[in-house]
Amino acid sequence: SLCIQVINPNTTQAMTETIARAAREAASPATEIIAVSPTQGVPSIEGHADEAIAALGVLEQVKRGREQGVHGHVIACFGDPGLLAARELASGPVIGIAEAAMHMATMVATRFSVVTTLPRTLIIARHLLQQYGFTHHCAALHAIDLPVLALEDGSGLAQEKVRSRCLQAQREDGCGAIVLGCGGMATLARDLTRELGMPVIDGVGAAVKIVESLVSLGLGTSKYGDLAFPCEKKITGALQHLN
Numbered sequence: 001s002l003c004i005q006v007i008n009p010n011t012t013q014a015m016t017e018t019i020a021r022a023a024r025e026a027a028s029p030a031t032e033i034i035a036v037s038p039t040q041g042v043p044s045i046e047g048h049a050d051e052a053i054a055a056l057g058v059l060e061q062v063k064r065g066r067e068q069g070v071h072g073h074v075i076a077c078f079g080d081p082g083l084l085a086a087r088e089l090a091s092g093p094v095i096g097i098a099e100a101a102m103h104m105a106t107m108v109a110t111r112f113s114v115v116t117t118l119p120r121t122l123i124i125a126r127h128l129l130q131q132y133g134f135t136h137h138c139a140a141l142h143a144i145d146l147p148v149l150a151l152e153d154g155s156g157l158a159q160e161k162v163r164s165r166c167l168q169a170q171r172e173d174g175c176g177a178i179v180l181g182c183g184g185m186a187t188l189a190r191d192l193t194r195e196l197g198m199p200v201i202d203g204v205g206a207a208v209k210i211v212e213s214l215v216s217l218g219l220g221t222s223k224y225g226d227l228a229f230p231c232e233k234k235i236t237g238a239l240q241h242l243n
């Protein structure tokens, strides 16, 4: 049976558990989900510097997962931090939740909107739209203007803000689908899809299904060309665990 490593790139255990729930709900019965987060790093990822730090944790976990023999990896942060670097280290597929959700949104709607957390991270989503070729599929990008960890404070305020932002996007954007722009929003997708009567897509579940599909088709990360394993060299100092 399949084993998929789902990496929460931030170090907040409660969010790792939220992400794990969404991953296990989407996974097929025969698929084992191993949910992990970096041993060191940032408690939430809310900008470019946080992403740079988190990327090193992603590499550490992808290396560990490969050594444990997992069949594929999910990067469960909406910035897809370290995605191509992780693909160089990996044998199996490595799928980011932003690319997974965006790809699926383009298959069920002509245009989609994104709802994420802090306004300052919207540029990261814009960069991903450009990188993946989806700029013209995205009707609008929204932020609930709350920090990522508000999703784990138990008040329900962030969840209510996500819901009202999705309703506003549905009314105003001319979009046919909505992409949830944070790993911590993953468990909200099913209820919002039902309430709005339109696809509200969680990238964690989307990425798990894409990894399952790729592996079942015998497809792993291409090791031919620029995603081949990194050139041999000695990594020194505090990062030597990455050797």
Ligand SMILES: O=C(O)C[C@H]1NC(=O)NC1=O
Binding pocket: 010, 043, 044, 045, 046, 076, 077, 078, 079, 116, 117, 118, 121, 148, 181, 182, 183, 184
């Ligand atoms: O950029 C964001 O708002 C979401 C992103 N940050 C994080 O710690 N996990 C995430 O999915």
